[in-house]
Amino acid sequence: MFIAIVVFVVVSSAGWPEVQKAFFDRQLFVDSFPEIAHAFLLNIRIFCIAEALILVFALGIAVLRGLPGPVLFPFRLLAVAYTDLFRGIPTILVIYILGFGAPALQLSGVPNSPLFWGVTALVLVYSAYVAEVYRAGIESVHPSQEAAARSLGLSRPKTLRFVIIPQAVRRVIPPLLNDFIGLQKDSALVALIGPIEAFRQSQIDVAATFNYTPYMVTALLFVLLTIPMARLTDWLIARDRRRQSAGGLR
Amino acid sequence: MSEEAAALRLEGVRKSFGPVEVLRGVDLDVSEHEVVCLIGASGSGKSTLLRCINLLERINAGRIVLHGEEITHAKNVNTVRRRVGIVFQAFNLFPHMTVLRNVTLAPREVLGKSRAEAEAEATALLDRFGLADRRDEYPDRLSGGQQQRVAIVRALAMRPELMLLDEVTSALDPELVAEVLSVIRELAEAGMTMVIATHEMSFARDTADRVCFLDAGKILEQGPPEEIFTQPREERTRQFLDRVIAAGRL
Numbered sequence: 001m002f003i004a005i006v007v008f009v010v011v012s013s014a015g016w017p018e019v020q021k022a023f024f025d026r027q028l029f030v031d032s033f034p035e036i037a038h039a040f041l042l043n044i045r046i047f048c049i050a051e052a053l054i055l056v057f058a059l060g061i062a063v064l065r066g067l068p069g070p071v072l073f074p075f076r077l078l079a080v081a082y083t084d085l086f087r088g089i090p091t092i093l094v095i096y097i098l099g100f101g102a103p104a105l106q107l108s109g110v111p112n113s114p115l116f117w118g119v120t121a122l123v124l125v126y127s128a129y130v131a132e133v134y135r136a137g138i139e140s141v142h143p144s145q146e147a148a149a150r151s152l153g154l155s156r157p158k159t160l161r162f163v164i165i166p167q168a169v170r171r172v173i174p175p176l177l178n179d180f181i182g183l184q185k186d187s188a189l190v191a192l193i194g195p196i197e198a199f200r201q202s203q204i205d206v207a208a209t210f211n212y213t214p215y216m217v218t219a220l221l222f223v224l225l226t227i228p229m230a231r232l233t234d235w236l237i238a239r240d241r242r243r244q245s246a247g248g249l250r
Numbered sequence: 251m252s253e254e255a256a257a258l259r260l261e262g263v264r265k266s267f268g269p270v271e272v273l274r275g276v277d278l279d280v281s282e283h284e285v286v287c288l289i290g291a292s293g294s295g296k297s298t299l300l301r302c303i304n305l306l307e308r309i310n311a312g313r314i315v316l317h318g319e320e321i322t323h324a325k326n327v328n329t330v331r332r333r334v335g336i337v338f339q340a341f342n343l344f345p346h347m348t349v350l351r352n353v354t355l356a357p358r359e360v361l362g363k364s365r366a367e368a369e370a371e372a373t374a375l376l377d378r379f380g381l382a383d384r385r386d387e388y389p390d391r392l393s394g395g396q397q398q399r400v401a402i403v404r405a406l407a408m409r410p411e412l413m414l415l416d417e418v419t420s421a422l423d424p425e426l427v428a429e430v431l432s433v434i435r436e437l438a439e440a441g442m443t444m445v446i447a448t449h450e451m452s453f454a455r456d457t458a459d460r461v462c463f464l465d466a467g468k469i470l471e472q473g474p475p476e477e478i479f480t481q482p483r484e485e486r487t488r489q490f491l492d493r494v495i496a497a498g499r500l
Binding site: 147148162166 | 304306327328329331332335336338340342343344345346355356359360401404405408
């Protein structure tokens, strides 16, 4: 109902014909679609690579942060400083700083491509978030599980590997996927330092035609990609809830 | 008793949690093949004592000697723990692993047994305690009594020199207590050295070689069960047993 009203108000507004022309040009939509879709493949590559790296890197940070004892305090401090820093700085700034700063250092053996540094920036930022998700999962595993494992003579690393982390990861899959949806969208930010991904391609098309329809193409592509991920997350949450009510605690 | 003869010897064991002194100088000798039951009110230190023997808690003063070898400040707690099995009140099985994997994890990862060897031994043990058909189930599909029997089997799979049982029937529905107690009785008959914290007085009377009454962090009185249960010397023991009888637990 509400949506119907909004649609009606928008469509019946005085400026609608102009907006329709500028944003919903059917011919332009069809014309610009292949190019943008092709550029979108770069987005997919960016976040697939980033996600794989984040999964591993963030787990390392989370484990570091959970290390016990006063001797390992510097490691814990390092992990805390890392998450504070990269959750604090806006993603776009990290991308700018790395994308323009790192190549300027002219380090040998390090790639200078903006794409490399863009992905690196995304990995650094999102690892800070995902590490916190992992940490919440690790802390949600009851201490008696660790006691049970340690009492059998398993070392702490093996306890983490076989008992704690498998249970923690299962519990955090839904929030993890949620963060990855955010990451998919933020892959567009990499465009700001050069690589021609979907958003950048649509900007180029817009500049060439003075029409905003290509933006709508890009928006549509992102939504289409996000929906399966969102449904998967919903399904996993629902499955977890069913399991918990069936299996009780333990 | 010489140290060589004792499977376990505790000398003046003290343990504090912050300002609270939970164990206030416990002395105890346990001979090979002996079954010692610890009785006493909640908070008297039974569980803490067992956790200290397994080095899950570090003691503040005193000595712990296992088969003539002092383990009080053992550098490698894991090598001690593989010799001392412990079963907890709440079952603490690993919920993400099948029964078989629960039982074989430590033999494989701690003792370095091959998968085939560990599984053959585990299957034999499960068979012995009537759990063979549950081998491939996940813990939440088992009854509480079955879970606790699996937990006992899991500890036994490490071939411990000493078993510590911490109120293993307290979390069970009354009708499931018997099956677990019969497992423990069978272990006692097979000559397993055990220290058992329990509220099941009739079980203690029937199975224990010796009963120790813990009160406020000390062993106040100990002796053969018939003596402790029929003619306790200490007033505190008598009061405790009267309360137990009033509650219908003896």
